[in-house]
Amino acid sequence: MKASKALSVLLSLCLMVFWLSAAVALPILCRPLYYAQIDALSLPAQTGWDKTVIRAAYDEVMDYLVGDAPFGTGALKWSESGKSHFADCRRLFRLDFALLGLSAVVLAVCGLLCRRKWLSPHRFCGRSPAFWAAAVLTALFALAAVWAAIDFGSLFTAFHRVAFPGKSNWIFDARTDEIILILPEAFWARMGALVLAVSFGGAWLTAFVCRRRADAR
Numbered sequence: 001m002k003a004s005k006a007l008s009v010l011l012s013l014c015l016m017v018f019w020l021s022a023a024v025a026l027p028i029l030c031r032p033l034y035y036a037q038i039d040a041l042s043l044p045a046q047t048g049w050d051k052t053v054i055r056a057a058y059d060e061v062m063d064y065l066v067g068d069a070p071f072g073t074g075a076l077k078w079s080e081s082g083k084s085h086f087a088d089c090r091r092l093f094r095l096d097f098a099l100l101g102l103s104a105v106v107l108a109v110c111g112l113l114c115r116r117k118w119l120s121p122h123r124f125c126g127r128s129p130a131f132w133a134a135a136v137l138t139a140l141f142a143l144a145a146v147w148a149a150i151d152f153g154s155l156f157t158a159f160h161r162v163a164f165p166g167k168s169n170w171i172f173d174a175r176t177d178e179i180i181l182i183l184p185e186a187f188w189a190r191m192g193a194l195v196l197a198v199s200f201g202g203a204w205l206t207a208f209v210c211r212r213r214a215d216a217r
Contacts, residue, residue, distance in 0.1 A: 008121035011110055011129035014103045015206060016137055021100035023198035027191045028066060028093055034058055037187050047181045049075075054182045061179060065090050073179045082177035085169040092163060130210040134203035141196050152189055 027033050038044070038051050047054070057074030064071045064086065071083050113119045121129050147155045160170045172180035 003120050003122040005122040005124075007110065007113075007119050008124065008129045008132075011107070011121050012133040012136070014106045014110070015130055015133035015203060017099055018103040018107060019133075019137070019199040019202040019206075020195075021096050021103065022202065023195040024096050025100055026198055027194060028062075028096070031059070031062060033191070033194070034187075037190065038182075041184060041186055043182055043184075046184070049182070057179060057182060061086065065093055073177075076178035076182075077176060078179060079173075079176040081169045082172060082179065085164070085167075085172075088164055088167065088169070128207065128210040128214065130203070130207040134200075134207040137199060137203050141200055145196065148189070148192070152185070156185065156188065 035055060038054055043054055044050055053075050057076045060069070060072040060074045063069035071086060072078070110119075110121075114121070124132060144155065164170050174181050
């Protein structure tokens, strides 16, 4: 059975996309992660709103972002500009879910082909595609972590300029879009760290399992 370099590259790319999109989907779909931050970040004291108001506002926004509910921010004020930004976020969230599903399907098909011994991935420098996926993610995350440690604000700005090219509606005015007050920079920093940890851990766990399976043969 001939080892395929193209298959190896495809597997590495799909593993990176799978773990990164899965890590991004986690805080989107797991609302208790946000609920835990309400007290951790002292949001009631910072904003003057009680936990019920904060939680209801967050839930209404997320119902819109991940479902078919109309846009709203609970009892908090919002503007048309703010609403248009969340519409952009909604499209990105759905793109993330699509990439997660597509990468999972491709990985499953490739796994089946390898299991049936119709194809096998080439091992560049004797390493599995999972190793190279984890190594590339690690390098990218290291750069992001250094940037964040030096100036998280500039990293946050750069991300938004890439994700929302040519738009400025992601710059919120708390007087007209009060939702930004319950989504402070510290919250995004923590969720960013979670995404890095989950994708990093998942990628290296996959590499470890692949290595153990190869050694057992």
